[in-house]
């Protein structure tokens with residue numbers, strides 16, 4: 659299973675300062691400029707014939723930057739056209755993208771530890787991120803229901819590992835947020851290993867959950883890059899956990915002061931590049947406006963569908 663997982667991660671933290679990737683600009687529609695390559699799937703040629711093909715070739719800018727795209731199995735990078743890239747993301751839609759709508763969702767269980775989680779072979783996605791970043795809200799948005807997962811203005815609402823079964827076929831897992839417990843704030847300037855201690859109990863989940871397709875790492879796009887988020891991404895990468903960056907609160911525009919969500923996202927990506935030669939899939943969302951909701955579901959459907967090939 660680990661081999662299967664790592665195939666899609668393309669996260670190989672590197673300490674090499676020589677790994678330079680071009681900087682980029684960002685807007686909701688110009689997702690082509692934020693591409694990242696993922697691990698080429700050794701079996702991808704098998705499915706290439708079924709890849710969506712359109713006649714429009716890549717623009718020059720897109721060609722220059724396509725190495726940043728998330729290209730799933732079933733497509734060769736040179737087959738990618740602008741129309742195949744999900745808006746507000748670097749994600750290419752391939753032949754594995756299928757029915758992505760959520761028709762039913764049921765709460766299954768709250769678990770204290772990884773070993774208490776449902777024993778099941780069905781695939782799952784974990785929502786991870788700082789307290790208050792919008793994990794539970796995103797679950798509700800994806801399900802188009804208000805109270806599947808409980809949300810709050812106060813950080814620390816979700817305290818356990820919560821499993822939700824979707825369409826009787828796969829799980830969404832709501833996790834407690836990190837970076838909230840005041841008792842642990844003293845770690846703010848401590849070495850990464852010490853600061854990550856807060857997550858000891860969810861760490862067990864990431865390291866042992868065989869059915870984990872990907873972690874959706876939620877990053878608040880309304881604030882500048884936070885070290886704890888970068889540390890978390892680095893930790894997941896080092897542990898070969900597939901990751902998708904889901905930028906939340908993209909509806910929040912700062913009036914006058916502070917940077918816009920797209921600028922914060924760009925800064926975050928640039929910070930990530932200092933340690934990563936390649937960038938995982940990423941997507942812009944807002945649970946308030948529904949931005950990115952259908953696109954994220956489509957992305958999850960293709961991850962799910964090629965996960966166990």
Ligand SMILES: Nc1nc2c(ncn2[C@@H]2O[C@H](COP(=O)(O)OP(=O)(O)OP(=O)(O)O)[C@@H](O)[C@H]2O)c(=O)[nH]1
Pocket residue numbers: 787788789790791792793794795796808809810811812813814815816817833834835836906907908909910943944945946947
């Ligand atoms: N403007 C805006 N607010 C949001 C969005 N998503 C979440 N929020 C707000 O952010 C606050 C926290 O949302 P939650 O979904 O409870 O956050 P969480 O990450 O689950 O928090 P914990 O359970 O404490 O870890 C709530 O007040 C939400 O209404 C969004 O996309 N846009």
Ligand SMILES: [Mg+2]
Pocket residue numbers: 793794795808809815816832833835
């Ligand atoms: Mg929550």
